[in-house]
Amino acid sequence: MSIFVDKNTRLLVQGITGKEGRFHTHQCIAYGTNIVAGVTPGKGRVRIDDIPVFNTVGEAVDKTGANCSMVFAPPQYATDAIVEAADNGIEIIVAITEGIPVLDMMKVRSYLGNARSRLVGPNCPGIITPGQCKVGIMPGFIHKPGGPIGVVSRSGTLTYEVVNQLTLQGIGQTTCIGIGGDPVIGTSFIDCLDAFERDPDTKGIVMVGEIGGSAEEAAAEFIYNNMKKKVVGFIAGLTAPPGRRMGHAGAIVSGGRGTAQEKIAALKEGGVYMCEDLCTLGEFCAEVFKQ
Secondary structure, three states, X not given: OOOOOOOOOOEEEEOOOOHHHHHHHHHHHHHOOOEEEEEOOOOOOOEEOOEEEEXXXXXXXXXXXXXXXXXXXXXXXXXXXXXXXXXXXXXXXXXXXXXXXHHHHHHHHHHHOOOOOEEEOOOOOEEEEOOOEEEEOOOHHHOOOOOEEEEXXXXXXXXXXXXXXXXXXXXXXXXXXXXXXXXXXXXXXXXXXXXXXXXXXXXXXXXXXXXXXXXXXXXXXXXXXXXXXXXXXXXXXXXXXXXXXXXXXOOOOEOOEOOHHHHHHHHHXXXXXXXXXXXXXXXXXXXXXXX
């Protein structure tokens, strides 16, 4: 099994006619993802790789039965794209767009509280269930189908590094998710950990965090109170200076809170197996998950 996306996912791409949307549409198709539609206002009736493009999400859903969206709309239009997808019943909305203002995302998250849609991102690499479906910008070839390990990360590039190390150790993945590193996102560590805990084919989880915020500390408490499956953790940013943003908008240590040391300590107390050397994470996981 998997979480959130699988071989039955019917994907539409919002912003499919832009440079990035078009390129990654090609990549997802090549991986085997079932892309059924694109949406770009004002450009309906054109086709991209024989995929029909519609002016609205509503029209695309009515004509194709799409149930998942990948958003490449520019930052000034991305929140409207997310809301439009939610209003038309899209179950999983994966927002790749970066640079969305925090205030805009706060409004969107509040709005989605009354919707049945799940937002992943923004500013994320997306979701992949290896061998079944790729919704995002991650390199598909490094992923190994067949499980049994789930991966969830705030960092895109570190997700790729972790997945590649798992694959080189012969460890397959059920689903890999990049939740995004912005201060306000749609899907949290806890959401993903809970889904992996409920997935019968996921036997263990790798969680990649970074400095800034308190998401890792909240996840540590959830793991301690609710999870039976083993979790391996890694926190990026041990050498980051306080008060300076490091890569992601959410990766900033302020007021002495959100440091890597604090997060590592909390996760250890929560029962997480912490690897503090990224270069050995694959070997570390092989040892932890060997049973």
